Amino acid sequence: MQTDIDKIVRQAVDIVGRASRIPMQYFRAPLDLEAKADDSPVTVADRTTEAFIRDELTRAFPEDGIFGEEFGTENLDAEAAWIIDPIDGTRSFITGNPLFGMLLGRFVDETPQIGIVRMPALDETYVGAVGRGATRNGEVIACRKTTALSGAMVYVNEAEKLNAADPDRFSRLCSVGHTRRMAYDCYPHALVASGQIDAVVDCGLEPYDYLPLVALVEAAGGVMCDWAGDPLGLGSDGRVITAATPTLRDDLLEILGA
DSSP: OOOOOOHHHHHHHHHHHHHHHHHHHTSSOOOOEEEEESEEEOOOHHHHHHHHHHHHHHHHHHTTTEEEEETTTEEETTTTEEEEEEEHHHHHHTTTOOOEEEEEEEHHHTTTEEEEHHHHHHHTEEEEEETTTTEETEEEEOOOOOOGGGOOOOEEEEEHHHHHHHHHHHHHTTOOOEEEEEEOOSSSHHHHHHHHOOOOEEOOOOOHHHHHHEEEEEEEEEEEOOOTTTOOTTTTOEEEEEESHHHHHHHHHHTTOO
């Protein structure tokens, strides 16, 4: 197995860069939609993009396992494995909103090593790797150092889901921070990594939605956990906090009643 992390990062960035041309061929064009078991939409763009990424990963890293949203798992007993979300934010994609992303993460012995967020319509690539820091389009990025929640810029993802499932928690979140925005998908987490905002509270996620973000956020100096304060893994329940500092994480855990 390859051990040169810098080479692996370069290959992975190249793969997602080339893969991002695929959804852009379909973006803001008529699409046939299908519904998954959870009623979320899927398109030919999702499947074609993941198929391309899987083929390229298999060619470049034949010993590694793969876990993708559309086509499941392969060789997850391997020492290293990749996790793929070909279009994170399909609802954004199908409605012409450019804030859909592409997620790719690599794990070694179940520990996050590399995390990539590619935003095809924005032509932005966020990359984080253990011991290598984080970048956006090759420029170094880092989380803010905010420690006071009262002065924090906080995004709440999937607000309607949270309000329907837990209106008390949602109400508490609507009063935190200096600035609040309701949002979706991976981009707010990348904004924490790049120092634009301070925290994201998210819910209803699958492993391919959150696990590729961990190495990026941590490489930028931030933290991620579930709503109980525990590290994220394949068995996490999909409720996630991303924060620029441990202090903000702890304050948000208290707000959430962890």
